[in-house]
Amino acid sequence: MYRHFLPSFFPKIPNFYTLPNPNPLPKIPNLCTLPNPSLLSKILAFLDNSCSSMSDLKKIHALFIVSGSIxxxxxxxxxxxxxxxxPFGSFDYSLLIYTHLNSPNPFICNTIIKSYINQSRPSDAILFLCRSSRAAANEYTFPLLLNAAAHLNRIHQDLARQVFDEMSQRDTVSYNSMIDGYVKSGDLDAASGLFWETPVRNSVTWNTLLSGYVQNCRFGKGLGLFRQMMECGFKPDDSTFVSSLSAAAHLKAVLYGKSIHGFLVKYWVCMPAHVSTALIDFYCKCGGLRVAVTLFGQMPQRDLICWNALIAGLAGKDKGKAAIGVFSLMLNEGIKPDDITFLGVLTGCAHSGLVDEGLRHFEMMSSVFNIKPRFAHYWCLVDLYMRVGNPDEAFKIIMDMPLGDQSSIWGALIGIARVYGDIDVGEYLGKRLIELEPYNSNRYLPLMNIYAAAQKWDKYKEMRELMKERRFKKPPDCTLIDLNNVAHEFSIGDRLQPEIEKIYSALEVWAKNLNLQPRGTDEVLSI
Known part of the structure; x- marks a missing residue:
């Protein structure tokens, strides 16, 4: 079966006894006998710890072929x-060995699948499992399969679910892997359904779904799951707190965040740096800058992420000078900034109208720290000039920046031009934006708002008719309402809320009592 190996390997076998130091292979007295346990142990130890080339591997392979022990x-x-x-191996050679094995075991199968995933070839990993015998899979195969399926389309995810359903024994690890796969693919409804079907949940099960909710901006769901986790008696860990604090920060759920902080103070003697960073981010976003600065000062060790969190938090609350001060302190302590750091500093300069400081730090990025500015950094400069009433300089930056086809910056500028009353600039930007993305319905609405603000109703009507001709439809808006520490999400035309009929009835009563007038002409109607 393996005779085709021998012509190339057999002449090299005499060199088997004289591999170069420092870790020569053990001397092999007879290649035609099965290695004894002691010799086999030495050969495998060399393979695991000292083998550093495919040449050595092929010699070992040849030995096991001729000895009949392959x-x-x-x-x-x-x-x-x-x-x-x-890193010294050859994946193609591993497949060659695999194809000549009589009955490969699950460990070998899993090794091949893992290698496919490490090479960013998830579809090949799934196809390999399909072509292999199902008997070659075990409970450790499934997490690897889900890791691959999470990066692919729905068909592969359904295949993973089929394999999962056919498993004779499904433990918590298997359930967690399946939930994680759904979360990574964005199918949170399927992840939630499987979560509640899991017979035995551990902290990983809860954290997987909780982080999925937060990463997909379903913050109300995330806080609700955190509350259920606590009610079920599960002890939260650092991952739980980071995800929950992030959800509370986005929802401005101050009571939730403070209760989590109280829990941490009561039960944790020393908080990890990433948990403290999450707390700092929460208090910055919820207006508790003094508490955030106090927590920052109490940290025994601060990494770059923590510095970035405080700088961004101060910048977001129009404390540009304070953000620059923290940045200077960071440099004095020998911490090297990254592009996120400068984004926070430039945001602070923009919000506080610090033109000279903003330009100086923008130049510092590339000249001192060799950081190439991204779209967001240029946008901060544009925002800075618009806020100080200098749209000409902002426009020059747009024309000179190497990111001219970034339609998002054009759309953002239109809104700023409208706020500052520069209708001509806004109209120019709006037309440019439509040229960049003529089939994106969201790119027409800013220009319509410009025309409505300027009372250019003829042009407004032209844009509206153009959108109708192209059958564009504005996506429904939504809003979040925090009631008794529970976030409720409402969308236009939403009839799925359990109390929706009562809500509409109450709104009708209020409308009659207030004698509401039709909406103003400066608002763009949904198409």
Whole structure:
């Protein structure tokens, strides 16, 4: 079966005894006999710890072929593991070994799948499992499969679910892997459904769904799950607190955040840096800058992420000079900034109207720290000039920036031009924006708002008719309402809320009592 290996390998076997130091292979007295346990142990130890080339691997492979031991599970798995996962190996060679095995075990199968995933080839990993015998899969195969399926389309996810349903024994790890796959693919409804079907949940199960809610901006769901987790008696860990604090910060749920802070103070003697950073971010976003600065000062060690959180928090609350002061302190302590750091500093300069400081730090990015400005950094300069009433300089930056096809900056500028009453600039930007993305309905609405503000109703009507001709429809807006520490989400035309009929009835009564007039002409109607 393996005779095709021998012509190339066999002449090299005499060199097997004289591999170069420092870790020569053990001397092999007879290649035609099965290695004894002691010799086998030495060979495998060399393969695991000292082998650093495919040349050595092929010699070992040839030895096991001629000795008739290649189909031994331990030997085959070690050979394939080196070829598939070692930086000195060859994945194609591992597949060659695999195809000639009589009955590869699940460990070997999992090694090949893991190598496919490490090479960013998830579809090949799934196809490999499909072509292999289902008997070659075990409980450790499934997490690897879900890791691959999470980066692919719905068909592959359905395949992963089919494999999951056919597993004879599904433990908590398998459920967690499936939930994580749904979360990574954005299918939170499926993740939630499987979460409640999980017979035995651990902290990983709860944290996987909780972080999924937060990462997909379903913050109300995230806080609700956190409350259920506490009610069920599960002890939260650092991942739980980071996700929950992030949700509370976005919802401005101050009571939730403060209760989490109280829990941490009561039960944790020393908070990890990333949890303290999450607390700082929460208090900055919820207006508690003094508390955020106090927490920052109490931290025994501060990493770059923590510095960035405080700088961004101060900048977001129009404390530009304070943000610059923290940045200077960070440099004095020897912390090297990154692009996120400068984004926070420039945001602070823009919000506080610090033109000279903003330009100085923008120049510092590339000249001192060799950081290439991104779209967001240029946008901060544009925002800065618009806020200080200098649209000409803002326009020059737009024309000179190497990101001229970024339609998002054009759309943002239109809104600013409208706020500052520069209708001509806004109209120019609006037309440019439509040229960049003529089939994006959201790119027409800013220009319509410009025309409405300037009372240019003929042009407004032209844009409206153009959108109708192209069958564009504005997506429904939504809003969040915090009631008794529970966030409720409402969308235009939403009839799925359990109390929606009562809500509409109350609104009708209020409308009659207030004798509401039709909406103003300066608002753009949904199409």
């Amino acid at each position: 189909n031994e599970t331990l030997i085959a798995s070690r050979l394939i593991r080196f070829c598939a996962l070692s």
